[in-house]
Amino acid sequence: MADDSSRKRKVRGRKIRSDRSTKEGRRAKKELARKASNAGAKDGDSPLADPAAVAPEPFVETDAVTALRDRITGWLEAEQPVHLIGPTGCGKTALALSAAETRGRPVVWLNGDEAVDTAALVGDHAGGERYKEDDRFVSGVSKQTEIVRERWVDNPLSVAVREGATLVYNEFSRSDPAAHNVLLSVFEEGVLERPGKRGEDRTIDVHPEFRAILTSNDTEYAGVHDQQDALLDRFVGVHVDYYDAETEREIVRAHVDIANEDVETVVTTMRTLRDDLEIVVGTRAAITAAKGLAVFDGKRNGKSETGEFDDDLLTDVFMDVLVPKIAGDGPDDVSTLRSRIADSV
Numbered sequence: 001m002a003d004d005s006s007r008k009r010k011v012r013g014r015k016i017r018s019d020r021s022t023k024e025g026r027r028a029k030k031e032l033a034r035k036a037s038n039a040g041a042k043d044g045d046s047p048l049a050d051p052a053a054v055a056p057e058p059f060v061e062t063d064a065v066t067a068l069r070d071r072i073t074g075w076l077e078a079e080q081p082v083h084l085i086g087p088t089g090c091g092k093t094a095l096a097l098s099a100a101e102t103r104g105r106p107v108v109w110l111n112g113d114e115a116v117d118t119a120a121l122v123g124d125h126a127g128g129e130r131y132k133e134d135d136r137f138v139s140g141v142s143k144q145t146e147i148v149r150e151r152w153v154d155n156p157l158s159v160a161v162r163e164g165a166t167l168v169y170n171e172f173s174r175s176d177p178a179a180h181n182v183l184l185s186v187f188e189e190g191v192l193e194r195p196g197k198r199g200e201d202r203t204i205d206v207h208p209e210f211r212a213i214l215t216s217n218d219t220e221y222a223g224v225h226d227q228q229d230a231l232l233d234r235f236v237g238v239h240v241d242y243y244d245a246e247t248e249r250e251i252v253r254a255h256v257d258i259a260n261e262d263v264e265t266v267v268t269t270m271r272t273l274r275d276d277l278e279i280v281v282g283t284r285a286a287i288t289a290a291k292g293l294a295v296f297d298g299k300r301n302g303k304s305e306t307g308e309f310d311d312d313l314l315t316d317v318f319m320d321v322l323v324p325k326i327a328g329d330g331p332d333d334v335s336t337l338r339s340r341i342a343d344s345v
């Protein structure tokens with residue numbers, strides 16, 4: 001049964017009403033993750049991040065979560081790149097980062113988007129370095145020669161394969177498939193080619209500890225870009241779906257400090273809406289709704305005499321959380337969404 005799979009739960013990290021030092025620690029970790037994603041030719045920062053620094057926080061480990069993470073780390077141990085496929089907000093990124101942390105190798109983070117091309121993955125020339133050489137080949141006569149040396153800066157994929165890092169490539173299917181040609185020889189022959197780089201070190205031998213975890217949203221995976229079959233053939237795919245109800249309650253509880261019965265209400269409502277509506281209602285929606293309700297609860301608003309949230313407040317909160325998903329669809333759709341949420345709460 002779904003709830004059985006979530007026993008023996010563990011939670012690392014704090015809820016949103018945490019003290020300042022915890023928040024600062026988390027901020028420092030986010031900064032590292034940001035550095036990992038922005039590194040490369042732009043600012044020269046290393047894209048390598050400490051595995052502990054990118055660990056998701058808070059992170060709930062129910063049996064369901066641990067089983068999935070073990071599948072991912074198991075495949076990595078079997079030297080297979082892993083592709084996590086699943087709906088928006090179901091927990092793919094959290095799982096990928098937790099698996100990367102478990103390996104204990106440095107982590108390189110990459111975000112897929114249209115702008116990612118081969119150079120963004122492997123590196124590029126970053127302008128020339130000029131320096132002068134003073135030749136005194138005849139006593140008393142000096143000749144100055146200006147030399148321009150091209151400077152090459154590696155981008156995250158090159159650094160990851162050389163250092164044996166765990167590459168976490170988030171939403172990889174958003175990138176242009178042509179950019180991923182370089183991945184074929186990485187997975188097949190253990191060699192990364194750096195097109196554009198001249199000289200003997202044009203290729204890098206892939207470090208034996210290099211591993212890759214890729215994530216894709218299932219609708220985008222089908223719809224945005226068709227990645228080449230030859231590449232997809234080299235991954236194993238782990239399908240990630242929404243967790244069981246108890247795991248989702250644990251996740252909401254870990255993120256937001258509200259009473260257990262309120263967590264129950266939020267998760268039950270969210271799961272009903274997930275079944276009833278055509279839009280994607282991920283775990284993130286429940287966390288966001290609970291964060292809103294934590295504030296309204298603090299103001300003693302919207303609580304009935306029995307202490308439960310009243311239906312109007314729940315409808316308002318879920319409406320605010322979900323309406324961005326239909327933004328632009330017109331007023332009729334907005335009012336239809338409202339009445340369908342009101343029917344479900």
Ligand SMILES: Nc1ncnc2c1ncn2[C@@H]1O[C@H](COP(=O)(O)OP(=O)(O)OP(=O)(O)O)[C@@H](O)[C@H]1O
Pocket residue numbers: 056058059060061065086087088089090091092093094095215217251254283284287
């Ligand atoms: N095991 C977990 N413990 C704690 N929080 C979790 C866990 N799994 C998911 N979450 C939380 O649920 C939300 C959605 O998770 P996440 O961002 O990993 O989903 P995703 O599938 O990568 O989403 P997207 O497709 O939008 O990128 C986040 O707020 C995340 O912190």
